[in-house]
Amino acid sequence: MLLTDNEIRQAGVVRSGRDEHYGSTSYDLSIRSIIDSEGKLFVSEGYTVKPQEIVWVTSKERIVLNSDITAHAVIRTSLCNSGLLALNIGIVDPGWNGQLATAIINFSKSEYYLRPGEKFLRLSFYKHSTPTKVNNINKTELEYIQERKKLAIETFGSTFLNVEDLTRRVRESFIGSWKEKTILWGAMGAIIFGFLSIFVAIAAYIIPWNGALYQSNFEDLQERVGILEGMIKKEGMVGTNRETE
Numbered sequence: 001m002l003l004t005d006n007e008i009r010q011a012g013v014v015r016s017g018r019d020e021h022y023g024s025t026s027y028d029l030s031i032r033s034i035i036d037s038e039g040k041l042f043v044s045e046g047y048t049v050k051p052q053e054i055v056w057v058t059s060k061e062r063i064v065l066n067s068d069i070t071a072h073a074v075i076r077t078s079l080c081n082s083g084l085l086a087l088n089i090g091i092v093d094p095g096w097n098g099q100l101a102t103a104i105i106n107f108s109k110s111e112y113y114l115r116p117g118e119k120f121l122r123l124s125f126y127k128h129s130t131p132t133k134v135n136n137i138n139k140t141e142l143e144y145i146q147e148r149k150k151l152a153i154e155t156f157g158s159t160f161l162n163v164e165d166l167t168r169r170v171r172e173s174f175i176g177s178w179k180e181k182t183i184l185w186g187a188m189g190a191i192i193f194g195f196l197s198i199f200v201a202i203a204a205y206i207i208p209w210n211g212a213l214y215q216s217n218f219e220d221l222q223e224r225v226g227i228l229e230g231m232i233k234k235e236g237m238v239g240t241n242r243e244t245e
């Protein structure tokens with residue numbers, strides 16, 4: 001059964017709640033702290049979320065659920081209309097006793113100022129029979145904020161898709177592949193050059209018969225010319241020419 005505003009109040013599930021945050025069948029959580037990607041906490045001054053930036057936001061209210069109540073969290077429509085998306089929405093289990101939080105991404109083209117006290121998650125509460133399995137979880141606000149800080153630092157980048165890290169990795173892999181290619185081609189060039197040197201050395205050793213062949217052809221030619229000259233002289237055909245030169 002979905003609880004109405006009065007039933008939510010009577011159930012005492014929202015601690016430190018404000019009257020103006022109750023809807024007909026819902027309660028809007030307000031911002032206590034904003035945690036940036038370096039784990040820095042902003043409590044009283046608020047925080048300006050840049051486009052694509054991710055921050056964590058924790059609630060001022062403490063939600064205390066008996067074993068017969070489950071809550072459901074969604075992002076407020078007005079924040080959504082401003083281009084802000086909440087990641088950690090969904091079920092708040094029976095037995096939960098603590099603050100709530102969500103990672104928020106600014107998907108809009110402009111900066112968005114998150115103000116302490118601003119409404120961010122809308123909760124609806126459902127009463128049901130007692131389940132067989134209930135996990136009683138009770139966290140102090142300090143413990144809860146410390147956990148979110150750890151998540152902000154270790155799990156998420158500062159921007160959606162962690163563009164900076166993505167760019168760095170693409171650049172590194174590009175430069176890396178060029179380095180690898182250069183090394184590979186250099187090594188291949190050295191191998192080819194090595195083989196060529198060996199080939200030239202072997203060829204120089206094997207090829208001399210070619211030189212001998214040309215040499216014998218030349219000698220043969222010289223001999224033939226000599227014979228021809230002898231014949232011409234004998235015939236007295238060029239004698240006069242030679243004398244006149």
Ligand SMILES: Nc1ccn([C@H]2C[C@H](O)[C@@H](COP(=O)(O)OP(=O)(O)OP(=O)(O)O)O2)c(=O)n1
Pocket residue numbers: 073088089090091092093094096099100101102
């Ligand atoms: N915006 C929200 C929504 C829920 N919760 C809390 C209340 C839930 O009951 C609890 C769920 O935490 P779990 O670690 O149990 O969540 P998982 O879904 O990961 O379950 P599990 O690890 O038990 O499988 O987180 C929260 O702090 N902030």
